[in-house]
Amino acid sequence: MKIKYSEAWCLKMADLELGNEVGAGVFGLAQNVAKDAEYPTMHSSTIPFGRFVKLMRRNKRLTIEKLAEDADIDLDELIEIEDNAGHVPEPRTVYQLAQFFEVPTNNLMQVAGLSSTRDERLVNESMKFAARSDTLAPLSPEEKAALEAFVSILGRK
Amino acid sequence: MTAEVSKAYLREATTGLVKEAEVWDSIVEQHLVDWETEWKPYRDMILQAHRAAGVSLLKWPQSRHWDWRNKYQCVQGMLSTPSFAVMCSGMTEGLMLLDLSLHRCQLPEQKGKHLVYVDFLEVAPWNWKTSIGHSPRYAGVGSLLLRAAIERSLEEGFKGRVGLHALPQANSWYGKLGMIDFGPDSSKSNLHYFEMPLDKIDSFIGKDG
């Protein structure tokens, strides 16, 4: 199809558009996220984040589907978070999970590798937590204790 | 399949000069090659600059996940998903995919009517306005593409009706154009849905001067 753009219209709009972002469309679709291997990350591992989400979910006796629904996040991404250690979650997803699990967003962002601030203590505690928690077994008293201890650390400012 | 090309103009942001541009009524292989060989490396450079500067991920360019080749391959040959591209000096400057079938108007005065839904609209990363580490090259690419969506809507008998989900950094732009902001849409990653009322369509395409 032929469109008649006048020079005056184009320049009027260009000057109006100057300094504005114009992108539209749903971004971060699962199919693209999975392919985005070159995506630069700020962390070495998101294992503690995945473990944390999985244990919190099991502790609340929620299925993956139910958590995705209740926290209003994509099911595909939740599965990636729990089972793919290399997956970098979307900021919005981490935000929603922080709200849902009632932990500070900033700290959870850091555990998820989405923050440029780096609190060494939180990093160490995250790795300890990941080492202590076994995601395959049913939630044992030890896991529960590990989870609760980690939640209390996350909750401290 | 050959694309039809319309002549248009862009403003070179750095010099203020007027540049001749082309609006293609179909994405072709050349555009995808530009995306792969020019857009992606530039985009990665911008992302590296954001990383080096310690910018919070929330403020990073929000179309960083998009894969145009993948998207295009999914919809190639489908009548309901026409595509457009903007070129300037032999380089692809913007890409857009539309959907003519699966969305209906939300505005009360045109509720349920057909519209052209802008499925994806992106400009080349060197035209991104809010990214650090570079000065944006051209202004006007987004307007040429939105105009093409409206013209397609007119051609289909949809009276110029268009709707889209804006990236958060683009909310203010679509608001400025007089599109109605329906707020965050929980079914679309909480992006805001915008729809253009009929009177704004005329003023956007310049019918009323």
Next chain:
Amino acid sequence: MASAKKTMTLNLTDAEMSALEALSDKKDLNKTSILRQALRLYQVIEARLEKGDKLYFEDDKTKEKAEVVML
């Protein structure tokens, strides 16, 4: 794509023509636009079914889903 158009004659029964006219009124589109839209939808549905997707209608109140069986 270039928008050179081809013309065809369409033979419709009275019932088909009145259905087309009713849709044309309801959707505020001319008959050609209605048929173009119908063709696009048909193509989308066919492509999705070929991929193995299923087509459902959901009752807005009961949320009951009924698969539309397409042959």
